[in-house]
Amino acid sequence: MYRNNTCGALRASDIDSEVILSGWVHKVRDKGFVVWVDIRDRYGITQLVFDEDRTPKALLSKATGLGRETVIQIKGQVIERASKNPNIPTGDIEVLVAELQILNESILPPFTIEDNTDGGEDIRMKYRYLDIRRNPVKDNLIFRHKVTMEVRKYLSEEGFIEVETPYLIKSTPEGARDFVVPSRMNEGQFYALPQSPQTFKQLLMVGGMDKYFQIVKCFRDEDLRADRQPEFTQIDCEMAFVEQEDILNAFEGLTKHLLKEVHGIESKDFPRMTYDDAMRLYGNDKPDIRFGMEFGELNAVAQHKDFNVFNSAELVAGIAVPGGASYTRKEIDKLVDWVRRPQVGAKGMVYVKCNEDGTFKSSVDKFYDQEDLAKWAEATNAKAGDLICVLSGNTNETRAQLSALRMELAERLGLRKPNVFAPLWVIDFPLLELDEETDTYHAMHHPFTSPKPGQLELLETNPGEVKANAYDLVLNGNEIGGGSIRIHDKEIQATMFKHLGFTPEEAKAQFGFLMDAFQYGAPPHGGIAFGLDRLVAILGGQETIRDFIAFPKNNSGRDVMIDAPATIDDEQLKELHLKVDL
């Protein structure tokens, strides 16, 4: 038996017990006459003590020689600590060691196994198995487990069945790129790894499974932006005989359950906002509503004066920065520089200081009087002491720029509090998105998303205006889930494919099995998928998904620990009937 207690278990009530502990040497403090060794495992740290009076000389010297991260087993007696440590649960006791066995040595780790390590990101990823010994990483993984257990418990109790769908499926040119898997048994043919189980979950609805979910890995071979992973995990869900309202209620319930179980938060009903309103008020389809700073549109009050920059703009919009009237000229200049960075791309910024005495001081006093500026303040909901920042130009670009500025300022002002959770449903997404390069429409969500009732005709006349039964769940400015009511009618589906530029033959080749299935009595259905990595990170009060994945890949899609991907040998290629052609 390696242990009868963990290193986090012993308390004052255990004093006098004989215990066996196993774990890693966390720290050795050698005072000569007394040696303290902290022994660590997943559950905590216990202080071991060896001293001149009570410890045989050989044992004392063995303890003195213990290196960090050595794996040891000890037997000893729990005793009261002379100087208690109220900061750790085992702080009242220590263990007077009678026997010490070294189970495994450790060479010097490349970084310290401490909450605040001296190791940089690269070295910690290469030695991820050591990084995981650190509380911040270990706790994140345990937190992830807790969240997924709660998801499964909740959905299962709500009658959802977790069904495993296949990983070796078929490549479709649609959407982001598939990873493919050559088949040895079927020469020259390839499986594909799923980008999502979308078609399978719809087939399960055709199959009468009624309520499906799955926590499942998905794969996307796309150029990796920061904090994207080529393999990622979804909570994938689908329900039959539902309308949008049923789905929103079901998964609002799940999210409330998680906030309650994980943080003890009782949530009110989640607010809902249309996509159009989200874009108008926040310039963003995933607004962070932990704070205000909604956009005020100023066209009506700022145009038709002599300021040509505004007059020629499609949109003039501003936000009120709380307390910003006190910014110095230098600080404001820096803010102007910030919005002009290529990543943001604004040409310039107009500002208005709302002075405490009710007067205004702006960068465009030449063109606007106090009365004009008072209207701006009203439109942006600015109060005395605030700074109004105004951007202008093309509507979409201006909204994106102002949204970036809003987020940046909120970050600086400490308004994006990690322990505050502000969920929001964004609904009524456009069905189609115009690809301006090719001047073709593609599905904003995916090609099975149903248009809003009565809007099918618009597809012919004004496809960009058609709204979908599609919705996102947004949490603290991040899209954590998204879904739609699907098309279950094969005529409507055929119309959709036509508008997405598929010939009937192409549609059949790619989605034939789904369209075939829909001939046999497909029920009305819809669903949602949550990005688990991000959901867990945000619930954990953080934003970097990599910190919540045990063995993540870097931005080049490489696992630097195991050094993958790698070349494979010619024999293996030959069996797969493949040649590498660089």
Added chain:
Amino acid sequence: MYRNNTCGALRASDIDSEVILSGWVHKVRDKGFVVWVDIRDRYGITQLVFDEDRTPKALLSKATGLGRETVIQIKGQVIERASKNPNIPTGDIEVLVAELQILNESILPPFTIEDNTDGGEDIRMKYRYLDIRRNPVKDNLIFRHKVTMEVRKYLSEEGFIEVETPYLIKSTPEGARDFVVPSRMNEGQFYALPQSPQTFKQLLMVGGMDKYFQIVKCFRDEDLRADRQPEFTQIDCEMAFVEQEDILNAFEGLTKHLLKEVHGIESKDFPRMTYDDAMRLYGNDKPDIRFGMEFGELNAVAQHKDFNVFNSAELVAGIAVPGGASYTRKEIDKLVDWVRRPQVGAKGMVYVKCNEDGTFKSSVDKFYDQEDLAKWAEATNAKAGDLICVLSGNTNETRAQLSALRMELAERLGLRKPNVFAPLWVIDFPLLELDEETDTYHAMHHPFTSPKPGQLELLETNPGEVKANAYDLVLNGNEIGGGSIRIHDKEIQATMFKHLGFTPEEAKAQFGFLMDAFQYGAPPHGGIAFGLDRLVAILGGQETIRDFIAFPKNNSGRDVMIDAPATIDDEQLKELHLKVDL
């Protein structure tokens, strides 16, 4: 709202309620003046009624025209049935329909959606989404969900953390063949799909995760034997600071929990048997102990007479077939033919009838007298009325043949009862297995399996005799789980690699990251992996894993529903820097 009740919910207590139901038309019985329609969903079947007296004519005729599998929504009133059906939970009531809406039509399904369908395996697989509507398949998938939920609940409550390990890993030539995944971003390089998360779970132990589990897909590109799948699901587990006893106890606990939750069975402690005993008594390392018929070894009592077939055999062994003394000559001849089939491969079979009067009648009476045969009966534990079947020859072959005969006879005698569960631990597996073709040893379990304490020296002198800290959990003659205590000492690991024929360079190239990790204080650890597909099938009282997989592949590794694998287009190949070379 599509429904306010499911089709399995309504009872006598709901009589007079107004209800809305949605589902599929299961059956229409048209008596002219009255039409009954069974409406079906995941939860059950409810009888709808339309009749001349109470139903408007148009509605009655609409009901008459309903085709099977049409998706409908109805509103109506729950009424008491005239002739109740005690065989279904909704059998006391029917719904008098006031409104009927057709939600979706169905063309004629290729087979009937009934428990006993007229559809063969091939057609059901092609239209799996329709097959899933059938209770036997649907119930299996729901059963699978229930089992996995219980696994997760139990392990989670026992302190295990589910950690997701990566799917895009690195190919190793070791063991069965990897599926590989070309990387677009890393030209000419490949990921591999995991055959198991073995190395990652060991790294998690090095990382201090202490107790890990994961229900995870694994992949093996090997020639498919019947009832194997290229992608399969494991319950993968690992624990640190454990000895074999700790693992057996932990997972015996899990298995008992499942038997209790799923079947209400309170299990006694599971018997344990060494590999050597299992081979000696059952000719099999996964004996079905729902019934006896243990082997009796007869060398001592059957050799050194004049029967040369036995005298020249390495092993003479028999089993007692309960009640077999009554078999006719013709039946016994058929049994002899059976063991001589190429799939079994015995040269012949000797038999002894144990007559009710205590005498014996054998096929070798020329060579053995009654006293000899009494000794055979004693050795095989045969009773009056039994038939002793005796095979002989090379030990391994004879055991395999006799094991096949034992299983066949048990099947015929109805001794393999699907609702009886007989778990068994088989322990002390050999560490190495001789590959007779190449005369080299390879790891029976895998190369990280630790030898039994004190047996390391045998590796030099008699490697085939070394026993491992390896164990299988057997249920009803199927290996449902297997594992081992791992080597955590890098010296022992190096010795193992040497005996497995790896040069230090080869070992480093393949397992370098694991061996590196072991330098930093690897704890003693061990684990087990359960084959979930098989576990669920056996707990479900069946043996075909395909019946418990939503979308299985056929014996050629093809998904006939989506027609995968398939060719991919040249553009995609070019991006991956690959050429197909048939």
